[in-house]
Amino acid sequence: MDKKVKKKREFDPLPILPSRLLPELIASKLITPMPPKPANPQAPGPNARCEYHIGGIRHWTNDCYHLRHRIQDLLDHQLLSFYLRGRDVYYALKNPCPSLQDE
Numbered sequence: 001m002d003k004k005v006k007k008k009r010e011f012d013p014l015p016i017l018p019s020r021l022l023p024e025l026i027a028s029k030l031i032t033p034m035p036p037k038p039a040n041p042q043a044p045g046p047n048a049r050c051e052y053h054i055g056g057i058r059h060w061t062n063d064c065y066h067l068r069h070r071i072q073d074l075l076d077h078q079l080l081s082f083y084l085r086g087r088d089v090y091y092a093l094k095n096p097c098p099s100l101q102d103e
């Protein structure tokens with residue numbers, strides 16, 4: 001890893017829309033919704049809602065950059081994975097084990 005070069009993070013392609021994954025990820029406590037930050041008044045879509053940002057912030061859940069990062073974190077840690085069965089894409093969640101994370 002070269003720390004001098006700050007590379008833009010590459011995201012794995014998501015076969016399932018973030019808005020479809022999010023409710024399950026929240027229910028599994030893999031993702032915690034964020035309180036919305038003040039919206040950029042220049043941002044398009046004053047009616048857009050982001051479920052990750054608790055319904056706020058002028059963008060749609062599927063366009064949420066922060067959520068995309070969180071999902072990529074889960075993929076990187078293999079807490080979330082996708083698999084194909086026939087022509088359908090499924091996903092699998094692995095719950096982290098808090099009891100094993102003694103400090």
Ligand SMILES: [Zn+2]
Nearest residue numbers: 050052053064
């Ligand atoms: Zn958002």
